[in-house]
Amino acid sequence: QSVLTQPPSASGTPGQRVTISCSGSSSNIRSNTVNWYQQLPGTAPKLLIYSNNQRPSGVPDRFSGSKSGTSASLAVSGLQSEDEADYYCAAWDDSLNGVVFGGGTKLTVL
C-alpha cells in the first residue's frame, strides 16, 4: 500500500482532457512539493512535472499540475495516443524522512 494514493487506471479518447489525482497527508503533499513522472512501456520514468506545476524543458504544455491541501492532480489535455503510459506522483515525507511515490496510474487512450 503506497503512502500516496492514485487511481489504478484512467482513460480518455483522443483530444479529451483527463485528470489523475494523488492523495496524501499533511506530512507529505501539504508540506512539500509534488513531482510527476511518466513511464512509457519498457522505459525508465521521465520527469513530467516538478514543484507542483512546473514543466521541464521539452514537456508539452498539454501537461499541467496542481496542488491543494493534501492532494495533487495531473491534467492531460488534448489527449494523444503517445500519452498512453503509467504516471506516478512523488513527494518528500517529513514523518518517514524519505521519498514516497504513488502507486501509479495507467492511462489508456481509447
Added chain:
Amino acid sequence: QLQLQESGPGLVKPSETLSLTCTVSGGSISSSSYYWGWIRQPPGKGLEWIGNIYYSGSTYYNPSLKSRVTISIDTSKNQFSLKLSSMTAADTAVYYCARGDCGDDCYSPLFDYWGQGNLVTVSS
C-alpha cells in the same frame, strides 16, 4: 548530455548481498546542486524509492529497507553504489539509478536523469 548507467549482476541468490554501481558520464558527480538516488520497480508493479546520497556524504534511506541498505559515492570514479543485503525473492526488481536536482529543495524527489535500469532476479 548527462548519462547514467547501472552495472551489476542480473541474478542473485537468496540471502546474498546485491551490489550495483551507477556510472555518471557527461557531468561531475561532485556538485552540491545535485544528489543521487536509487529507485526500484518489481515486475508489473510501481516505483519504490530506496535511498539518496548527497554531496556532503549524508544519506537517506527508505525506512522499510534501512537495515539492509548502504549507498556510497566514489567521486574519483564518478560513480555511486548500492548494497542491499539479505536478498529475497521480494527484492526482484528493475533497479534504477537517478540524479536528483536540488533546485529550491534538496529533499524533493526531482529526479531529472535516469539510468536505463538493471533487472535483478533473486533465485537459487
